[in-house]
Amino acid sequence: xxxxxxxxxxxxxxxxRNRKLSLLAEYFSSTPDPDRGYALAALTGSLxxxxxxxxxxxxLIKEKKDEYLFDLSYDYVGDLAETISLLWDQKKDxxxxxxxxxxxxxxxxxxxxxxxxxxDILDMSTSDQxxxxxxxxxxxxRIGVSSRIVKQALANYGxxxxxxxxxxxxxLQLPYIDLFAWLEKKGxxxxxxxxDVFHPMMLAHPLVMEKDLTAANPKDFVAEYxxxxxxxxxxxxxxxxxxxxxxxxxxSKSFPEIIKAIKxxxxxxxxxxxxxxxxxxxxxxxQQRLNKKAPSQKFIDTNPCFxxxxxxxxxxxxxxxxxxxxxxxxxxxxxFSSNRSPLFLSETIEFETWEFLDKIRDISDNQxxxxxxxxxxxxxxxxxxxRGKWFKWKRNxxxxxxxxxxxxxxxxxxxxxxxxxxxxxxxxxxELVPIGKAYSGFTDEExxxxxxxxxxxxxxxxxxxxxxxxTLVVEIAFDDVSFSKRHKSGIALRFPRFKxxxxxxxxxxxxxxxxxxxxxxx
Amino acid sequence: MISIDNKLYxxxxxxxxxxxxxxxxxxxxxxxxxxxxAGHKHVLCTPExxxxxxxxxxxxxxxxxxxxxxxxxxxxxxIKVTLFPAAHILGSAQVLLETKKQRIVVTGDxxxxxxxxxxxxxxxxxxLLITEATFGLPIFKxxxxxxxxxxxxxxxxxxxxxxxxxxxxxxxxAQRIIWLLREVGFSDDIFIHGSMDKLCDxxxxxxxxxxxxxxxxxENKKDFKGKVIVAPPSxxxxxxxxxxxxxxxxxxxxxxxxxxxxxxxxxxxPLVISDHSDWNELxxxxxQTGAEKVWITHxxxxxxxxxxEKNGIEAEPLSLQHRxxxxxx
Numbered sequence: 001x002x003x004x005x006x007x008x009x010x011x012x013x014x015x016x017r018n019r020k021l022s023l024l025a026e027y028f029s030s031t032p033d034p035d036r037g038y039a040l041a042a043l044t045g046s047l048x049x050x051x052x053x054x055x056x057x058x059x060l061i062k063e064k065k066d067e068y069l070f071d072l073s074y075d076y077v078g079d080l081a082e083t084i085s086l087l088w089d090q091k092k093d094x095x096x097x098x099x100x101x102x103x104x105x106x107x108x109x110x111x112x113x114x115x116x117x118x119x120d121i122l123d124m125s126t127s128d129q130x131x132x133x134x135x136x137x138x139x140x141x142r143i144g145v146s147s148r149i150v151k152q153a154l155a156n157y158g159x160x161x162x163x164x165x166x167x168x169x170x171x172l173q174l175p176y177i178d179l180f181a182w183l184e185k186k187g188x189x190x191x192x193x194x195x196d197v198f199h200p201m202m203l204a205h206p207l208v209m210e211k212d213l214t215a216a217n218p219k220d221f222v223a224e225y226x227x228x229x230x231x232x233x234x235x236x237x238x239x240x241x242x243x244x245x246x247x248x249x250x251x252s253k254s255f256p257e258i259i260k261a262i263k264x265x266x267x268x269x270x271x272x273x274x275x276x277x278x279x280x281x282x283x284x285x286x287q288q289r290l291n292k293k294a295p296s297q298k299f300i301d302t303n304p305c306f307x308x309x310x311x312x313x314x315x316x317x318x319x320x321x322x323x324x325x326x327x328x329x330x331x332x333x334x335x336f337s338s339n340r341s342p343l344f345l346s347e348t349i350e351f352e353t354w355e356f357l358d359k360i361r362d363i364s365d366n367q368x369x370x371x372x373x374x375x376x377x378x379x380x381x382x383x384x385x386x387r388g389k390w391f392k393w394k395r396n397x398x399x400x401x402x403x404x405x406x407x408x409x410x411x412x413x414x415x416x417x418x419x420x421x422x423x424x425x426x427x428x429x430x431e432l433v434p435i436g437k438a439y440s441g442f443t444d445e446e447x448x449x450x451x452x453x454x455x456x457x458x459x460x461x462x463x464x465x466x467x468x469x470x471t472l473v474v475e476i477a478f479d480d481v482s483f484s485k486r487h488k489s490g491i492a493l494r495f496p497r498f499k500x501x502x503x504x505x506x507x508x509x510x511x512x513x514x515x516x517x518x519x520x521x522x
Numbered sequence: 523m524i525s526i527d528n529k530l531y532x533x534x535x536x537x538x539x540x541x542x543x544x545x546x547x548x549x550x551x552x553x554x555x556x557x558x559x560a561g562h563k564h565v566l567c568t569p570e571x572x573x574x575x576x577x578x579x580x581x582x583x584x585x586x587x588x589x590x591x592x593x594x595x596x597x598x599x600x601i602k603v604t605l606f607p608a609a610h611i612l613g614s615a616q617v618l619l620e621t622k623k624q625r626i627v628v629t630g631d632x633x634x635x636x637x638x639x640x641x642x643x644x645x646x647x648x649x650l651l652i653t654e655a656t657f658g659l660p661i662f663k664x665x666x667x668x669x670x671x672x673x674x675x676x677x678x679x680x681x682x683x684x685x686x687x688x689x690x691x692x693x694x695x696a697q698r699i700i701w702l703l704r705e706v707g708f709s710d711d712i713f714i715h716g717s718m719d720k721l722c723d724x725x726x727x728x729x730x731x732x733x734x735x736x737x738x739x740x741e742n743k744k745d746f747k748g749k750v751i752v753a754p755p756s757x758x759x760x761x762x763x764x765x766x767x768x769x770x771x772x773x774x775x776x777x778x779x780x781x782x783x784x785x786x787x788x789x790x791x792p793l794v795i796s797d798h799s800d801w802n803e804l805x806x807x808x809x810q811t812g813a814e815k816v817w818i819t820h821x822x823x824x825x826x827x828x829x830x831e832k833n834g835i836e837a838e839p840l841s842l843q844h845r846x847x848x849x850x851x
Contacts, residue, residue: 079781
């Protein structure tokens with residue numbers, strides 16, 4: 001555990017990517033199995049303890065320490081593990097056992113022993129060790145190390161391609177003994193069955209036209225609509241079918257009727273959408289389905305879903321990821337020559353110029369797409385976000401002016417700043433009502449100034465939330481707006497972010513709620 | 523009763539403590555810029571503080587200086603004023619305002635941990651304690667500074683190719699870091715930023731041994747390999763620091779207790795060394811003074827106010843402006 005906590009402490013304070021890679025490689029080479037395997041799982045977010053989660057530690061610290069002082073401290077530090085590790089009093093000499101024996105001990109602990117076991121561990125660790133230990137359970141290490149970097153470090157360590165690790169990653173098991181054996185040339189490459197696992201998806205970069213495509217020939221690309229649903233991977237074979245989300249989480253249970261209807265031997269990539277007969281409805285409609293983990297037949301009938309398929313990874317046992325997109329599209333076209341409902345082919349958009357696509361992506365009379373996707377025809381299916389292959393070109397955002405009402409401190413690297421803002425507009429009664437929350441879109445300099453605004457213009461405090469003078473107007477950009485019963489204003493903005501801060505604009509010039517509804521919802 | 527208000531103005535004797543604007547009479551607790559300003563007519567402070575003010579602002583930064591040593595008093599009108607060591611920086615003082623009926627202590631910035639290059643802090647019994655709360659949250663528990671210095675030295679010995687740039691305030695913190703390094707036997711030349719030159723000389727003249735100090739000029743970049751450079755925190759990100767190669771950025775401050783803070787400022791070696799009190803020092807001092815009432819000048823006042831009230835002590839935050847939350851001075 002000492003080595004692991006040192007690793008985390010070093011990683012969080014290292015900004016150089018190369019230095020991070022070498023710290024990780026050093027750790028993998030100097031740490032024995034199964035410790036390094038558990039560390040790998042922790043670093044890639046693959047550890048999962050059912051009975052110990054963030055809430056477990058929150059309760060624990062509230063029993064030991066004054067709750068109000070804990071709240072103030074947590075608000076200040078912005079990281080649960082760090083707050084608790086600093087507040088906890090070390091009772092015994094630091095004597096932490098190895099990472100694996102700790103985890104194995106907790107796996108064996110009966111429910112009623114769990115609490116005293118965790119207290120015992122915290123009592124005998126230093127502040128840094130407590131921090132690393134708690135981080136194992138609270139999800140998201142927030143140390144500036146993505147699982148991609150960790151896998152890159154593994155690839156460097158074993159002198160293999162990152163791509164090779166990505167391809168088998170989701171079939172590997174804790175504590176990764178076979179993986180390390182392979183990387184150290186002491187064993188064969190772990191064998192993974194294609195149909196047992198999720199395959200990491202290929203992702204797109206946001207398009208910057210001048211930089212990415214101005215010089216490119218439109219003939220070398222295909223275009224499709226960017227559907228406003230959730231990305232899914234369909235893994236189907238004779239034994240059945242599974243649906244995975246973009247992050248590899250299985251979502252099959254929420255869509256039993258789709259699972260049942262799919263027959264075949266393939267891995268497909270597409271967008272899950274709400275609607276009937278391939279007529280997509282809004283994301284909000286899909287949200288209804290996503291919220292239900294085990295939907296009733298009646299609910300399914302009234303909220304049908306389908307999938308627009310745009311890519312294929314495996315077909316009849318053949319790995320197509322090493323084939324160009326043009327060939328993969330041919331496979332899809334021939335498969336979809338007959339009706340495969342609830343699967344439908346995501347049609348390509350015929351185009352000759354970028355200007356034409358620019359117009360298409362902005363047509364806003366139908367709500368179902370959020371722009372276009374542009375994909376290079378010769379591109380292979382590469383896990384991750386390779387450069388220059390796939391681009392997403394979203395519709396231009398909509399804008400609205402609103403007034404800052406509340407602010408809250410951010411987490412992680414923004415923990416000291418008031419960086420989460422609730423903003424609102426006036427309703428018919430000239431009451432200011434919140435219409436959304438934004439966390440991004442400002443520069444570091446602007447954040448410093450916003451933070452100062454919050455500190456000097458606070459009028460009220462509700463725990464960690466500060467209410468501020470209603471004087472500051474911000475221009476908010478957002479992707480979409482819909483009716484919502486959850487908000488007092490009756491509307492909800494999709495992905496709101498700061499566009500501009502109007503330090504000089506008077507609040508009485510801000511559009512009213514009625515005007516917003518009129519211009520965007522009617 | 524002594525009439526003191528929330529700007530630390532004592533009406534009976536027309537005197538301010540650490541005012542931010544020029545006044546007739548000021549008592550100055552210590553030489554940091556958020557406490558000591560130029561332009562007052564009459565200043566009362568310790569001899570060291572007056573020297574520091576003259577070094578920083580010039581000989582004529584006040585019309586007259588009246589200095590008293592620790593433990594000594596002057597009578598102004600009906601009020602007896604005594605200065606006690608605050609162990610924050612050289613010359614830093616707590617101010618006791620005393621009449622037959624009442625005792626008020628203004629701590630200024632202070633720490634109670636023993637720091638052998640400064641006079642030790644004394645808790646002064648009083649009715650009203652006016653305290654700082656820079657680190658007024660229970661997460662702030664500072665280790666022995668020697669342990670932090672040891673960690674730094676370990677790192678230096680492992681990375682001899684690097685240049686170790688330590689951010690430390692020019693007055694007080696910089697000299698303390700150098701002094702601590704010397705105490706554990708670090709005898710290598712230490713390089714300093716030009717702005718600290720005179721203040722280091724001043725510490726030296728007071729018998730605080732800082733060893734051989736050299737100015738960090740650019741003549742020979744290789745000179746800085748494996749060396750320690752002490753500079754004000756602002757210089758860490760400034761163009762000034764680009765003259766060095768392979769920099770490892772270190773920062774000596776109580777703020778470095780929080781890893782996420784260190785990460786935000788791109789500090790690779792945080793040195794948790796503070797010239798302020800941590801949570802236990804603040805609360806213990808309040809208890810030791812026996813004060814029935816506490817005013818909190820600046821810092822994280824919410825938590826300390828809450829603690830006071832839970833312990834039956836009346837508490838009120840003054841939220842003195844100009845004392846920047848992120849400024850440790």
